Amino acid sequence: MLKIENLHVSIKGKEILKGVNLEINEGEVHAIMGPNGTGKSTLASVIAGKEIFDVTEGRILYNGKNLLEMSIEDRAREGIFIGFQYPVEIPGVSIANFMRTALDEIRRYRGEEPLTELEFRKMMKEKAKVVELTEKLSTRSVNEGFSGGEKKRNEIFQMAMLEPKLAILDETDSGLDIDALRIVANGVTKLKSPTNSTVVITHYQRLLDYIVPDVVHVLFDGKIVKSGSKELALELEKRGYEWIKQEYESANAQ
Amino acid sequence: MRNKMTSTTTTAIHDECLSDLGRWHVQTEPAPYRPVEEYFHCKVKDIDTQMCIFLNGWYVHDGQPLTTTPEGIIVGSLAEARKRFPEKVLPYLNEPARDRDDEFAALNRERFNDGLFIYLPDNVTAAKPIQLISLTDAEEELMINNRNLIVLGKNAELSFVQCDDSIQFKKSFINNVTLVRLAEDARLSYYKMENKNAESLLFNQVDVEQKGHSQFFSHTMTFNAGYLRNRINVYHTEPFASATFYGLYLVDRKQHVDHEIFIDHQVPDCDSHLLYKGIVDDEAQANFLGHVVVRPDAQRTVAAQTNRNITLTDNAHVTSRPFLEIYADDVKCNHGSTVGQLDDEAMFYLRTRGICERNARMLLMFAFANEIANYIKIDSLKERYMEMIRKRLNGELTICDQCVLHCPHLL
Numbered sequence: 001m002l003k004i005e006n007l008h009v010s011i012k013g014k015e016i017l018k019g020v021n022l023e024i025n026e027g028e029v030h031a032i033m034g035p036n037g038t039g040k041s042t043l044a045s046v047i048a049g050k051e052i053f054d055v056t057e058g059r060i061l062y063n064g065k066n067l068l069e070m071s072i073e074d075r076a077r078e079g080i081f082i083g084f085q086y087p088v089e090i091p092g093v094s095i096a097n098f099m100r101t102a103l104d105e106i107r108r109y110r111g112e113e114p115l116t117e118l119e120f121r122k123m124m125k126e127k128a129k130v131v132e133l134t135e136k137l138s139t140r141s142v143n144e145g146f147s148g149g150e151k152k153r154n155e156i157f158q159m160a161m162l163e164p165k166l167a168i169l170d171e172t173d174s175g176l177d178i179d180a181l182r183i184v185a186n187g188v189t190k191l192k193s194p195t196n197s198t199v200v201i202t203h204y205q206r207l208l209d210y211i212v213p214d215v216v217h218v219l220f221d222g223k224i225v226k227s228g229s230k231e232l233a234l235e236l237e238k239r240g241y242e243w244i245k246q247e248y249e250s251a252n253a254q
Numbered sequence: 255m256r257n258k259m260t261s262t263t264t265t266a267i268h269d270e271c272l273s274d275l276g277r278w279h280v281q282t283e284p285a286p287y288r289p290v291e292e293y294f295h296c297k298v299k300d301i302d303t304q305m306c307i308f309l310n311g312w313y314v315h316d317g318q319p320l321t322t323t324p325e326g327i328i329v330g331s332l333a334e335a336r337k338r339f340p341e342k343v344l345p346y347l348n349e350p351a352r353d354r355d356d357e358f359a360a361l362n363r364e365r366f367n368d369g370l371f372i373y374l375p376d377n378v379t380a381a382k383p384i385q386l387i388s389l390t391d392a393e394e395e396l397m398i399n400n401r402n403l404i405v406l407g408k409n410a411e412l413s414f415v416q417c418d419d420s421i422q423f424k425k426s427f428i429n430n431v432t433l434v435r436l437a438e439d440a441r442l443s444y445y446k447m448e449n450k451n452a453e454s455l456l457f458n459q460v461d462v463e464q465k466g467h468s469q470f471f472s473h474t475m476t477f478n479a480g481y482l483r484n485r486i487n488v489y490h491t492e493p494f495a496s497a498t499f500y501g502l503y504l505v506d507r508k509q510h511v512d513h514e515i516f517i518d519h520q521v522p523d524c525d526s527h528l529l530y531k532g533i534v535d536d537e538a539q540a541n542f543l544g545h546v547v548v549r550p551d552a553q554r555t556v557a558a559q560t561n562r563n564i565t566l567t568d569n570a571h572v573t574s575r576p577f578l579e580i581y582a583d584d585v586k587c588n589h590g591s592t593v594g595q596l597d598d599e600a601m602f603y604l605r606t607r608g609i610c611e612r613n614a615r616m617l618l619m620f621a622f623a624n625e626i627a628n629y630i631k632i633d634s635l636k637e638r639y640m641e642m643i644r645k646r647l648n649g650e651l652t653i654c655d656q657c658v659l660h661c662p663h664l665l
């Protein structure tokens with residue numbers, strides 16, 4: 001589904017990603033872990049199409065297509081969804097209007113009829129339940145005045161509305177208390193199907209108790225330096241990243 | 255007190271209007287009556303107003319230049335009211351010029367021949383909004399000087415809607431002054447909608463004098479104009495007067511809009527709040543000049559003014575100058591202004607949900623503009639304005655695809 005080959009990315013001349021290789025197949029759950037500042041969010045942003053990053057080398061294939069040549073909106077219409085670490089506040093744009101516009105455009109792109117007002121409202125209601133958001137939500141402005149937890153729940157709500165094939169959730173679990181974490185994690189689990197794939201970028205093992213990964217990767221210094229089974233997440237939680245760093249440095253020294 | 259506020263009007267515009275007054279055609283008497291439906295149609299759905307139409311500067315009526323209601327409300331031609339109710343009109347018309355009056359105000363004072371007169375006695379609330387629609391329709395290049403007078407008695411209440419529209423595309427120079435006098439506890443909501451052709455030169459000056467506890471609510475929407483200057487001068491002469499101002503201007507091509515708001519807090523315990531927003535596209539130009547004076551006696555004044563602008567091109571030109579001149583020490587005053595582009599982060603976020611660039615821009619611009627429409631207290635008007643904003647931002651609404659008008663050639 002997604003194939004990243006030798007991806008090098010820089011911003012303002014500074015290289016952040018230094019040759020990332022990653023392959024995600026249909027139905028898989030991958031976790032990406034790693035210390036702060038190693039480029040996890042950068043990777044998500046490049047997949048989303050953020051223009052301030054320069055891809056200097058490598059490529060990304062999405063269902064065989066060259067992702068880097070697609071517009072930001074076409075990536076979404078083709079089924080990619082990014083749950084952002086820091087969702088943007090958009091005063092004056094209601095969530096209902098936002099989702100209505102997004103769904104209409106995605107459906108048009110796919111050659112589907114637009115939803116009727118009634119169908120749309122019903123869908124909003126159902127999907128809000130997935131993340132236990134109240135219905136009042138729809139008239140509120142996108143993320144404006146939302147608590148950290150509400151913003152993350154709103155990301156998952158949008159994911160539920162847009163039904164992506166590939167969801168990349170960037171620290172959707174950080175800053176959440178245990179109840180909010182359960183809500184978000186259950187939401188993501190409910191949305192899981194055998195044909196869609198999920199990438200969770202996280203610091204903590206606790207989210208992975210709910211969303212069990214098939215593969216865990218460690219991103220360090222702009223590269224994936226280690227991949228393993230879900231036990232790797234447990235080990236990272238216990239031992240931190242120091243040993244990864246040492247392994248990486250001694251491998252480099254040779 | 256030194257008047258620090260200079261005008262935004264450029265010499266070129268000044269000269270174009272005033273250097274050769276003889277170039278302008280002036281209609282010296284009203285045209286014969288024609289039913290209004292023949293040339294005008296208000297598209298604000300379900301708006302129930304008492305409509306007063308001015309055509310080329312003259313009040314349009316079928317033999318009744320003034321109407322009076324049993325409660326004593328008088329509405330109609332100022333020229334007629336001057337004859338019939340001189341005691342209600344002349345004291346205001348004979349007031350001396352104010353410091354802030356410039357050549358345009360002087361020209362109006364000297365040349366006006368008609369205007370709208372509205373009088374509400376004490377304790378009377380107008381049953382429905384009064385709507386003033388000023389139309390121009392002539393083969394010649396017209397100059398119009400209308401002087402309107404709105405007098406509200408103690409505890410009287412009125413919503414007033416002023417629409418400036420063009421029917422044709424000829425150049426015109428329209429120089430209006432509206433005098434507003436609010437007695438104690440009076441409440442006026444003043445909505446102004448400006449949608450003129452690209453050749454028009456429109457000057458709207460509104461002078462408001464507020465007595466104790468009176469409330470002035472001003473709401474100005476500018477959709478199209480050639481050159482347009484909106485001046486509002488508000489004088490708080492007794493304590494606890496309150497004034498609120500909202501404004502929105504959406505200008506593109508070579509349009510040029512100037513807003514000059516002057517608020518004179520002369521006495522203690524008054525307040526003023528202002529929020530003006532603009533979206534400036536193409537090579538259009540918008541200037542905002544806000545000036546709040548807090549006189550030495552005006553303790554406990556609360557004054558806030560904010561002007562926010564979005565420029566969509568490098569050639570769009572905005573200047574924003576809100577300023578405060580404060581001579582009292584116990585006051586709460588603030589001002590702010592921004593000129594910027596649409597938020598890149600928000601654009602990106604919207605697009606990552608499948609929304610194309612054009613629609614993402616539309617959503618953000620509409621959200622920005624809509625805030626101002628939301629302050630309208632007449633629902634039918636609010637809905638209509640929101641629709642106009644949407645169409646305007648979509649590029650569907652230009653002066654040729656008239657918003658509230660049917661062009662005569664389309665009828």
Ligand SMILES: Nc1ncnc2c1ncn2[C@@H]1O[C@H](COP(=O)(O)OP(=O)(O)O)[C@@H](O)[C@H]1O
Pocket residue numbers: 011012016034035036037038039040041042043052
């Ligand atoms: N907009 C930006 N401008 C400059 N540097 C950036 C920007 N975004 C990220 N970076 C830099 O890229 C590096 C990786 O950041 P990020 O991808 O956010 O890491 P992570 O998500 O793993 O914590 C950091 O050194 C950060 O400072």
Ligand SMILES: [Mg+2]
Pocket residue numbers: 040041042085170171
């Ligand atoms: Mg990050």
